[in-house]
Amino acid sequence: MKYIIGIGGVTNGGKTTLTRRLLKSLPASCVVHQDDFYKPQDQIEVGEDGFKQWDVITAIDMDSMVNTVKAWLENPVKFARSHGVNVSSNPGETQILIVEGFLLYNNKMMADLCTHRYYVTIPASECKKRRSSRNYTIPDPPGLFEGHVWPMYLKHKKEMEDSSVEVVYLDGLKSKDELFNQVYEEIQNKLLNCS
Ligand SMILES: Nc1ncnc2c1ncn2[C@@H]1O[C@H](COP(=O)(O)OP(=O)(O)O)[C@@H](O)[C@H]1O
Numbered sequence: 001m002k003y004i005i006g007i008g009g010v011t012n013g014g015k016t017t018l019t020r021r022l023l024k025s026l027p028a029s030c031v032v033h034q035d036d037f038y039k040p041q042d043q044i045e046v047g048e049d050g051f052k053q054w055d056v057i058t059a060i061d062m063d064s065m066v067n068t069v070k071a072w073l074e075n076p077v078k079f080a081r082s083h084g085v086n087v088s089s090n091p092g093e094t095q096i097l098i099v100e101g102f103l104l105y106n107n108k109m110m111a112d113l114c115t116h117r118y119y120v121t122i123p124a125s126e127c128k129k130r131r132s133s134r135n136y137t138i139p140d141p142p143g144l145f146e147g148h149v150w151p152m153y154l155k156h157k158k159e160m161e162d163s164s165v166e167v168v169y170l171d172g173l174k175s176k177d178e179l180f181n182q183v184y185e186e187i188q189n190k191l192l193n194c195s
């Protein structure tokens, strides 16, 4: 069986941290990070809010991301080995892909590919605090959080909710251990129930 677990949600919610822990604990699992599909900086337009539009889905090459996930679906063992993950090729063995990113479920193809969807939330104040100590390849210009990042987060969350895609919300204020234990246990139970 093949499972694709989405870890979506707000910037700095703890998606990458949770994903790293899951990868360590789920044997032979692979990962696809949405951030790796950002378009080059010169293709990112300046919006009406006056900021470069990094927090919109068109800033990301979603076709390429979806194709990468489809390549995993086609042949998980080949995908894993080509990404340095050591897997056996026993027929029938459970294969797991984790896809991680802040705008996963605003693309219907990506949302549909996920067999399980998690969505991390944290309040604006905590998000701003965590983000202020983060080093992105392109540093945030002054005012980006209030002027672009947070309004776009709220807009995309609403769009996701209006689309009725089913997600399991995770409270990103819980400790890293609590979040990991919650998701790990749920995944184990779901996989056992599915097999
Ligand atoms: N559960 C948590 N509680 C407190 N801080 C966290 C938690 N998870 C992650 N962090 C911290 O928040 C920052 C962003 O985490 P990260 O996993 O990179 O978030 P994301 O991938 O969602 O942007 C990092 O400094 C990380 O150590």
Ligand SMILES: O=C(O)c1ccc[n+]([C@@H]2O[C@H](COP(=O)([O-])O)[C@@H](O)[C@H]2O)c1
Binding pocket: 010, 011, 012, 015, 016, 035, 038, 054, 055, 101, 102, 136, 137, 138, 149
């Ligand atoms: O990764 C990059 O190249 C990059 C360049 C500019 C901005 N970002 C920020 O990356 C954020 C999404 O990633 P994350 O890990 O914080 O969920 C998003 O809020 C963007 O503003 C990321």
